[in-house]
Amino acid sequence: MKKTLKILVVDDDQGDRMAVRCALAEAGVQMELSEVGNGNDAFSALTTTAYDCVFLGYRLLDQDGLSLLQQLRSSEIKVPLVVLTGEGDEQIAVQLIKAGATEYLSKSRISPETLAQVLRTAIRVYWAEMQVALANQQLRESHEHLIRKNQELERQQQQIQMQNFKLLEASQLKSHFLATMSHELRTPMNAIIGFSQILLRPKFGQLTHQQADMVERIFNNGKHLLMLLNEVLDFSKLEVGRLDLKAERFDVSKVINLAVNEMRSLADAKNLSLLMQTDLQNTLVFNDPARLKQILINLLSNAIKFTESGEIWVEVKELPVNRVAIIVRDTGIGIAPRDFKRIFEAFWQVDQTITRKYPGTGLGLAIIDSLVRMMGGKIFLDSKLGSGSMFKIELPRQITLSTVAADTPAIQLDDDGVFCSAKNPHHSSFQAR
Template sequence: MEETLKILVVDADEIDRMAVRSALTKAGVQMELSEVSDGNHAFSALSTTAYDCVFLNYHLLNQDALTLIQQLRSSEIKVPLIVLTDQRDEEIAVQLLKAGATDYLSKSRISPENLTQVLRSAIRVYRAEMQAALATQQLRETHEQLIRKNQELERQQQCIQMQNFNLLEASKLKSDFLATMSHELRTPMNAIIGFSQILLRPKFTQLTHQQADMIERILNNGKHLLMLVNEVLDFSKLEAGRLDLKAEIFDLSKVINLAVGELRSLADAKNLSLFVQTDLQNTLVFNDPIRIKQILMNLLSNAIKFTESGEIWVEVKELAENRVVIQVGDTGIGIAPINFKRIFEAFRQVDQTITRKYPGTGLGLAIIDSLVRMMGGKIFLESKLGIGSMFKIELPRQITLSNVATNAPASQLDADGVFCSAKNHHSSFQASKASIGYPKFKL
């Protein structure tokens, strides 16, 4: 053995101690050897000094090895113990091993080879036991830590569940509040709009140009405010799952032309060209005409708002599997790819500052997304900064009301391929414009 071992020999017989010392020396064991003659001195030495191994004579003064071993083990003193027995004492070897002895050896067999072999084996077994005990202790501590962590996780989960419950309750209260306030605001707004329209009738009263201009502004701002209120009301209904589609058979081209006609003045005010092309063999669909018009009005309003010059166009055409697609394109400011998904989030706008150039609630596209999903359709967006945007709405020609899911999860617009890749946008965008063909007829 290369390492220096601290060895204790416990034996009242000097000759026996000398035999052990001689055998270890002849075996070439590197050691620091200590000797004591009785159990009390042995216990005291082992209590204060760490030994690598103890050779213990079974017969001690006023005590036997079995008693000393039990005393050592009960005091949590752990050290390899090799009991040296007389030949007639080998019958009690089992008792010694059960009490905590590591091994035993008959004095008649003491030799450098035998003693070294027993010493190596005892130390190896002891160290293996210590490693196993350490591993067991570590496992026990890890198990206790896991129990504590599980308890903490359970506590946190309960807190999260309570927070979720409170959030759901707060969200419901917020939705109810928005619905109530929106409903209450519509009544006075309708009155303002109605009286403004009456005042603008020539036969009702004679107004100066300045008075007519002021009332016109009241009317326009009232309509705008009513539109914002309606958006909030629709969103609160969608969020609460209380908005229902009222489907009927109607002429899709007429609804589209009606929506375009209502917004044409806004496009003309900005000198924007507004074109429409309908390519449907059958223009009849089964859907909610009011919501279809609302979708189109929102898309066209956004296109006009974010386009400073150029064109806006609407295209309607057939798709396979009894579906139709409505496309609204513009040559406006465009949308960066990073904002493709964000713009469909409620109350989210690309520019969130209070000094933003383009006003609005940020609910328009969120409402469109929800309505399209209720109809069993999909939204596709192609856009590039500085070139323009195109929103494509794919819808079934006949919606199934039994499958309407007002509380369906939000569309995974980017994961499901709803958005086209920005790097492929330019060619597809130009191809879409070319497919429409210019000039178009104006309504």
């Protein structure tokens, strides 16, 4: 033993105490040894002084060793304790070990070597038990901490669920409000457009040039506002799942040609070339012609809006596995890669300021994305700032009306790094010309 140990010997027999003291001294133990003759003095000594080890004689005048041991444990006094027993007390010693004693030794076996070995063993066992107790305490504290954390997480989860419920309720109310207001506003707007058309007809009276110009502005702005209202109404229906496809068999090239011709005047106003190419062996498809036309008009409207000079191409071609592709390319301002995902979000626009150059609700691409997914199709986007954009829509020739938007995942990039909105997207190397 390198350090000086504080040792207490408790025994009512002075000779036994002396035997312990001499054996430890002869073994070379560096120690400060104290001796008491009864249990009360031992208890008092242990309550005021920290000892490294206690040698306790089992039979004391005022009480037995078991009673003293129980008194120490009830007072939470912990110390390595070696019980010194007489002949035939081995069974009692086992009870003492169970009660908390560290080790026991028969008085008849006391010798320098034996006592020193027992002392070392008792101290090692004691400190091992203390480390185990400390580890168990830390585990209990960690367990209690985890329980508290779990309870807190459960409370937070309940709060999040409640907030999600409130957000869902608010979203439903918002969608209902948008649908109601859009529907209510469309009635007077249709009246404004209708009466403007009547005023522009010569048979209802000749207008001056200035009057005709003002009425034509009313008419054009009314149509633009009606288009915005229709976008809001469609979006609100899509959000609550109330927009249904009305599929029928039709000639897709004719529908696309109608959409192109409808947008040609806007392209001509900006001196833009609007070209169309159809490469289909079979032009018949089973889909919703009105919604397909709406998709194409939205794409063309965006292409014209964001293109100051150059050309806009519309291409329709065959795809494997009984599918068709509709492609709209432009030479416009292009889209930064960081904005590829966000442009399909509702109400989001690259320029969010009220003084932005390009007006709109920010719902056009969100509606296109939802409609294409309802049709079981995919959207691919390839664009570069300053070099134009390409939107490619792949659709099955015959849609399945049971297909709903909720069954398809969010928009994502395909393996070639080209933006795609689809379930299990795949994409061949298709680049904008």
